[in-house]
Amino acid sequence: MKEENIETHEFLPSGIWEGFYCYNNSPVQHKMSIRLKFIENKVSGNGVDDVAPFTWSGKYDLNNFKINKTKLYSTHQIEYYGDIDENGIWGIWKNVKDLSNLDPELVEIVLNSFQNEIKGGFHIWPKKRSNIAKEIEQSEEVESSKKLEEIYIEYFT
16 A cells, blocks of 8 residues: 655644634634645645534645645535745635626625625644643653653562
8 A cells, every 4th residue: 555645844744733714804713623634735634613514625835835725614615825834824715606607797796795704814723732731641651651660669569
């Protein structure tokens, strides 16, 4: 079986990510929890936000540090265009509903009326483990240490 070529660049670690999106007319941050996998200039994954569960698919370019992703809900899709840097991925999103079957005048009215609800900004970043989680993990490692067991038996029994 062919081994996957997981991305090794420090800006794009595969795993759990977190972040938010905002609507164009509001600074309110809508939280997202995401699991992403970066392989050979392609990104895929899934997550959940205050709308619904979703999947991700897209492409990234580390020559220009750009990414394009599609967030697919069961009812609609959102296009994400962003930049990649040491702070994660950030950029804009657009709801790209196909309005081509509507009268052009109606399309203009819809786009003007809902312009702030069909686009906005986002920022996501790799989730860091908390210090408490690291301490618990370290204490569990120490407690289950063979050397600690030997010392305990030798000095306390």
